[in-house]
Each structure stands twice: as structure tokens, then as C-alpha cells.
Amino acid sequence: MSTSARQRFTIEGDFVMEHGGTLKDPVIAYETWGTLNFQRDNAVLLFTGLSPSAHAASSSKDSTTGWWEQMLGPRRPIDTTKYFVICVNSLGSCFGSTGPASIDPVTGEQYRTAFPVLTIEDIATSAQRLVESLDITHLHAVVGASMGGMTALVHTILFPGVAEGLVSISSAARALPYSIALRSLQREMIRSDPDWQGGNYEGHGPVTGMRLARKLGMMTYRSATEFAQRFGRERVPEERQSGDLFGVEFEVESYLEAHANKFIGTFDANCYLYLSRAMDLFDVADHGGSLAHGLARVGARRALIVGVETDALFPLVQQREIADGLRRDDREVDFRALPSIQGHDSFLVDMDRFRPVLCDFFNCTMNQPGRLRSV
């Protein structure tokens, strides 16, 4: 039996958003692992990608597998016997934190599209308010992958004295037009679904649009190389084919279908739209006038920047851009380009490559490699 390990912190009063508008008494949902030490300096703040909740790993309070289960826990790369790890559900999301699906206490109605424009900065700032509420003034590190990497990066710019270390994985210092276009198309799929109803749907709403968006998502999260090795031109068995000329015939179509089905009902469509747009808007150049000036404001004294060769959504060139921009005499910057074939999602699945990299940064003492193999 699992109970929820989720905790909630309310930012009391008006929370002013970066692009205007306020939220009244917004809530940040979070989970923690490990214990804050006496010096209160062993905390690690973990940001998520677009779709996960704060449940990054199992714990005694919640035994269900988390989204970064193999990375986080006792004697895992981010060792929770040494670190006090805090993972936040991003502001704007729908797993306990305030977002477009939440009730606006001012109106008593769901925010929906009346939610103010959301930025990555808003996610970082709201999380920092939580950190402060825990009486933590010094973070051992901020960590994030994908959208979470953007959030971690901007946290070190907005609050330069707080985090000593920065771990950015398959992220970006600014959204590039190809990634903007892909996300824009995903949003259009959702908004074009008549069931979106301008955001005023009941229940799951635009299921078809969300299915399409998820399929395109899966394609941009993985790589052509992986698909070629994994699926080739394999057909699904005849009994599982629909018989429809345009239905599922190839295994790769069946794979995307399964992922789309699994996603439905797990994520609110309006929250998806807001978080997706927040990534497009992200540009470190907003902090200082240029990318170089923005990165010069990063306060972390140690940085680990990790990217993957097959990542089409947050390409390796963007990881190198961050690493190069951070290099300074008084900062240790470790840049790792991994040859994983799973594209953007590699940090979630190619654990044999990612574990040692994070382990190095967090000075972990890992279990026998045999005990930690990918499953």
C-alpha cells in the first residue's frame, strides 16, 4: 500500500507573475527524500520536465516507482542518505501545484485560459519561495532535465547566491525555432480539437488533440536511429491489425498508439498548453540583454551540463552553448556529450550512461553496477 508523499506549500498573498498578472495564494506541491542536515546545506532542488509530477522516486510514504527512480534514493547517484532532495511540481502543472486547472480563489472558478502567461521564471521563483519557507538559504545544487533544465538554469540566474551547483540535462538557454514550431503544432492539435472548446471543456476535454500531441511528442523525444533499430519495418500480427488501410499496421504505429492511450486522462490540456508555451518564451538573453550576459549572471560555482547526440528537440549544440557560456576561471564546468540513441528522452531510459555522470557530480558511492541495471 502506498500513501501519497506529496506535501503542499502555499505562497500566501499575491504572487506576481513575470509577464503580468497575479495568482492569489498559489500552492506548490512537492516531495522530499532524505533529511536536511544540521547546517541546512545538503538540499538538492529538482525541477521536472513538462509532464511529470513531483514523484521522482519511491519512498517509505509512497512505494510507487517515480519518474527518476534509478537516479534518486539511498546509494543511488543522488544519494538520499547524504542529500535532502526536494522535487517540485511546476507552477502551471496539474499535480497539486496551482495551474490552469486549479480553482482561482478570487472567482471560485477554474482559471482555464484566464491563467496569466506562465514563464519558466515563474516556476523557478515559486519554487524558491518554497525553499525559503523551509529555512534553506543554501542549496547544494539545482538539477533539471528538459524544461527542468531551463528552470534550474534560470534559478541560478535569478537567485545567484543560493545554489552552489547546477545540473542541466538536455535543456536549452533559449528555445530554438524548430522546437518552438514543434510545440506550436502540438498546441494547435489540441486547440483544433472541437472538444477543447476554447479551454472550457469538462472532463478530459480534447482527447483526440492530446493523443496527436503526445504522438508527436514521443517522436521528438526519441530518435530515428532508435526507431530503426527497435521497430524496423515489423508489422503488428494480423489479428491486432484493424483491417483499416490507414489503421495500425506497423509496429511503430502500435508503439505510438500505446503511448498516446497511456497519456490520456493523465494531464490537463490547458496546463499542457501553458507549460508548452512557457518553454517557447524562454530565453536567457532576457536576463542581461544577450545570451552571454545572461549566462554570466549564473551564480553556481560548479556546473554539469549533459546532452545527447541524437536529441533533436534540445540538440547537443545547445548544451555546448550553455557549457561554453558558463566557463569561467572560478567555476568548474563539466560538459558531457553522450552517444545515447534514445534522443531527448535518454535521461529517463539510458540509465547506464546517465547514472555514472550524475554519480560523479554528486560524489556518490554507487552499488555494484549489476544491482543497478536498467529495467
Next chain:
Amino acid sequence: MSTSARQRFTIEGDFVMEHGGTLKDPVIAYETWGTLNFQRDNAVLLFTGLSPSAHAASSSKDSTTGWWEQMLGPRRPIDTTKYFVICVNSLGSCFGSTGPASIDPVTGEQYRTAFPVLTIEDIATSAQRLVESLDITHLHAVVGASMGGMTALVHTILFPGVAEGLVSISSAARALPYSIALRSLQREMIRSDPDWQGGNYEGHGPVTGMRLARKLGMMTYRSATEFAQRFGRERVPEERQSGDLFGVEFEVESYLEAHANKFIGTFDANCYLYLSRAMDLFDVADHGGSLAHGLARVGARRALIVGVETDALFPLVQQREIADGLRRDDREVDFRALPSIQGHDSFLVDMDRFRPVLCDFFNCTMNQPGRLRSV
């Protein structure tokens, strides 16, 4: 004033399709340029990609610009003062050839989804019937890019004694799962549009689905590198922004919007579905049991295989696969990997790179380079 240069050839009687089913008296629309010589051996057969018509270039009969205007004409790389060029509108398309939008003479109704499964082989075979009707037994070359390259390739397998030369550009000997998945998603966008009505729409039908499919198409036809150079993070001027948080804000979104708008009403949705699926089904291994055996059946004695480094839909590795599979002591194979940044569409836009390559193959005497610059 332009009049149409389109000609029509009727394949009389029942045309048996590769995967079963027949078409009664199907029509192949085509255009020609130049003159068939006395020996009847200077003909070049040109196949198109998914969406163009047979109007590859302007002529005295039709002065409108064709889809390969700069490649085809007097003293252009495929010099129509030397060659008799025939471009066919693919079977299954909607620019004069019989396809799902045509009236089935048996029922008096549009075929729609009652059209039999279409294959690349059907397109090649129906074109060959046209070639035979013109009393041409020997082709100087078959030429095609993208889907047209698949068609040209399989033409040289199905009719090995006919074409002396093969030109395959940004094509494939078989569809890979990543490309299948992208096309499958495009088809799902169209079929999910309530206005598709299971194929029984009137008028333009699933406009929203076609718009989405076209946008995804444009993204897979171009490259992230080109988008980064061309659009960066430029915003459209405020007066052209919709004011909607999820509307067009970035130039790259405006670019895709313009392309989607231009496509609407120009292509029949059911035809699109059939042609798209035909590409997924294509596998040279169907001719001989393996890719190697299939390519061994290619009859052409000269081959030019061209690919582009940034092509994500028909990647360079697939062009090399064709070239390597064709190498034989008694065949001249020229493989060219071009560094164009426009991805799959480069053959339509990066003419300064493509013209000399085709010119070499066709022994052309080009005009001054200055006269032929890309526009």
C-alpha cells in the same frame, strides 16, 4: 495567358493493382517537353513527389512556373532541346490522373476510400503503360525525387530493360519507421478531423487536418539548421499578432501558417492519404526477398544517387544504401551527398547545388551561372 499543357492517356480495360483490386480505364495525366527523336531513344521519364502535378516546367502551351522550373527546359540541366521529357501525375493523385477523388466508371461515384490499396509499384506500372503507348521502348533515364525517387527506382526493377539511366534524389529503397510514424501521424490528423467524415466529405473536407498535416510536412521537409538561421527567435510585428497567448507570435509560426494556408484547397485529402500510405508500404525487398536482391534487379546501367545531409525524412544513410546496393562492375554509380541546409526539400530550393549535379548526369551545356541563379 496560359493554356494547359496537360495530356491524358487512358489505360483501356482493367488495370490490376499490386495489392489487389482493379481500376477500370484509369487515366494518366502527363506533360511533355522537347521532341522525341527519330531513334525514339531520347525520352526521360520524370516522377513527382507526393504533392506536385505533372507541370514540372513552363512551356509554350503553359507559361506558368513548374515545380522544377530551373531544372527542366532549353539549356537547363535536363535540356529539352536534347531530351523528350515526360512527367506523369502519379496514379492516385488528383491532378488529372485517376485517384480516390475520381469518378469510378463502374459505379458512377467517386472512389473515395473504395479506391484499392495504392503502391509505388502501381504508379510505376501505370506510367510505363503510358510510355509504351508512345511507342517508346527505351528511356534515356527515369528520374525522381522523394516519392518520385522510389517510383523511378522500382521502375528500373519492374522494367529492367527500359531505362538506361536512373536518377534518385532524396529517396529511399524502403520506408524507415521514423518516416512511417511521421506520415502515420499526418494521416491521423486528417482522419481525426470530423470534416473528413470517413472519407465522404464534400468540398475541401478536412481543412483543419490538412493544415496540421501540411505544417508537420513542412517541418519534416526542412531542417532545424535552416529554421535557426532563417527565423531565430524573431517575433512577428505586434500588429500581426493575434493577441491570443497560443496564437502566432514567432516568425517560425507565421511561416508554417502561411504554408498551411497556401496548401488548403490544392490537394484532395483522400488522395493524400493513399499516396502517403503508398510510401510507407514501399520496400525494395518485396522484389527478390531482400534489399540487396531487390537492388540487384535494377536494370539501369548508369545511376545518379543524390542525398542531402540535413534530410530527416529520407536521411543520407538511405541514399548511400541505394548507391552501395547498385554498385556493380558494369554499372556507373555516382553518389552525391550535398551539404544543403534545407533538408528534404533542398532539391526544390537549393538549385545552385542541384543544377550542376543533374547537369553532369545529363551532359548539359548550362547557361552562364549568373543567368540561372535561384530565385
